Amino acid sequence: MEAAYRALCAHGYDDLTMRDIADEFEKSRGLIHYHYDTKADLLAAVFEWMVDRYEERVLAEVDAGDDPRQALEAFVDVAIYGPDDPAFDHWAFFAALIEFRSRAHRDERTRAALQGSYDRAVGILEAILEAGIEEGAFREVDAEAAAHFLFLATDAIRVRKITEGNDEALAQGRTALDQLVLEPLYVDGGG
Amino acid sequence: MEAAYRALCAHGYDDLTMRDIADEFEKSRGLIHYHYDTKADLLAAVFEWMVDRYEERVLAEVDAGDDPRQALEAFVDVAIYGPDDPAFDHWAFFAALIEFRSRAHRDERTRAALQGSYDRAVGILEAILEAGIEEGAFREVDAEAAAHFLFLATDAIRVRKITEGNDEALAQGRTALDQLVLEPLYVDGGG
Numbered sequence: 001m002e003a004a005y006r007a008l009c010a011h012g013y014d015d016l017t018m019r020d021i022a023d024e025f026e027k028s029r030g031l032i033h034y035h036y037d038t039k040a041d042l043l044a045a046v047f048e049w050m051v052d053r054y055e056e057r058v059l060a061e062v063d064a065g066d067d068p069r070q071a072l073e074a075f076v077d078v079a080i081y082g083p084d085d086p087a088f089d090h091w092a093f094f095a096a097l098i099e100f101r102s103r104a105h106r107d108e109r110t111r112a113a114l115q116g117s118y119d120r121a122v123g124i125l126e127a128i129l130e131a132g133i134e135e136g137a138f139r140e141v142d143a144e145a146a147a148h149f150l151f152l153a154t155d156a157i158r159v160r161k162i163t164e165g166n167d168e169a170l171a172q173g174r175t176a177l178d179q180l181v182l183e184p185l186y187v188d189g190g191g
Numbered sequence: 192m193e194a195a196y197r198a199l200c201a202h203g204y205d206d207l208t209m210r211d212i213a214d215e216f217e218k219s220r221g222l223i224h225y226h227y228d229t230k231a232d233l234l235a236a237v238f239e240w241m242v243d244r245y246e247e248r249v250l251a252e253v254d255a256g257d258d259p260r261q262a263l264e265a266f267v268d269v270a271i272y273g274p275d276d277p278a279f280d281h282w283a284f285f286a287a288l289i290e291f292r293s294r295a296h297r298d299e300r301t302r303a304a305l306q307g308s309y310d311r312a313v314g315i316l317e318a319i320l321e322a323g324i325e326e327g328a329f330r331e332v333d334a335e336a337a338a339h340f341l342f343l344a345t346d347a348i349r350v351r352k353i354t355e356g357n358d359e360a361l362a363q364g365r366t367a368l369d370q371l372v373l374e375p376l377y378v379d380g381g382g
Contacts (some may be wrong), residue, residue, distance in 0.1 A: 013277060030311075043376070045261065054284075084288030102293035104354075113308040115355075139254040141370040141371060142363075142366050142367065142369075142370060143364070145364070145367040145370070146367050146370065146371055148351070148360070148363055148367065149344065149348075149363075149364060149367030149368065149371060150367075150371075152344065152347035152348065152350075152351060153340065153347065155347065156343035156344065156346065156347045157340075159341065160339070160343060163295075169339070171224075172333075172335070172336040172339055172340075173336070173339070173340060173343075174334050175336040176332075176333065176336040176337050176339065176340030176341075177340065179332040179333060179336070179370050180332060180337055180340060180341075180375075180376065181335065181371050184371070184376075185358050185371065185375075
């Protein structure tokens with residue numbers, strides 16, 4: 001998986017060949033073909049592996065049992081700026097994720113992995129929002145609708161940075177999230 | 192353009208052939224080849240035509256010279272639900288737009304048209320936000336950052352509806368926008 005992911009980041013989805021993966025892989029090319037019939041099969045497995053690995057890191061930083069405001073800030077930071085792990089390249093991960101996403105209509109397994117990851121992220125946000133509303137730390141909002149919205153908004157900020165190659169997108173997105181959404185959500189109004 | 196757009200909506204980008212377009216077109220196939228060398232050339236022209244046609248309809252409904260709060264509500268409604276024109280199929284338009292977007296890295300002309308459309312939309316939002324802040328109708332926020340954020344958020348709501356085929360995405364997105372962003376933005380706090 002590690003070798004296939006490295007090859008994917010280096011070559012991009014369309015140009016990637018089984019040979020490129022074998023070149024990154026210390027074992028034989030035959031072994032790859034033994035396990036995976038096609039490039040699509042292998043890449044669907046790589047995608048599931050990538051997502052697991054990413055979610056482990058996110059969960060290490062976002063504890064829904066924390067103070068809800070701290071948990072929400074941690075979620076937004078990790079979503080926008082990536083996990084605080086120098087061994088993990090957040091932008092290579094999202095560039096690859098965007099490639100998988102644009103092809104998900106062609107592959108049921110990739111589509112299921114994407115939907116699962118989306119549902120888990122929204123579930124974490126919803127639990128944080130419900131806890132905050134319950135404690136009186138957040139205003140009363142529709143937690144489910146707000147969870148989808150917050151996830152989509154942080155994702156859109158990442159996508160803009162990647163598609164425009166524009167680093168300012170992150171700071172601008174974080175400013176807007178703070179001013180438009182988070183500060184008004186917190187009951188004491190603080191930032 | 193009309194014929195090519197109809198063929199695109201019916202067949203999808205990848206499966207579309209010059210023959211499909213000719214079949215939708217009353218004039219000869221030769222005429223299409225006379226004007227456009229390749230499918231990519233023709234589709235780049237279709238994309239520019241689609242975007243112009245959409246923006247005309249949006250501008251007919253969103254007047255940045257209106258009361259800022261009315262203008263902002265009109266922008267959000269037209270972005271999420273589409274122009275109020277039964278002859279315009281908002282969801283066919285966005286499904287096609289998403290296909291162009293996922294291929295924009297391969298075509299400079301499509302990329303330029305997308306960026307132009309994004310910049311104009313964000314410019315309209317920024318003008319509305321600045322007018323509202325100036326008049327004291329909106330809280331003081333960074334209008335540029337907020338304009339990018341609002342555009343990205345409405346776009347993400349549409350994309351979720353299309354990729355999940357989930358109509359609830361629209362009502363949920365509108366609820367979240369109202370509760371999380373718009374109501375707190377309005378100085379009298381009303382909805």
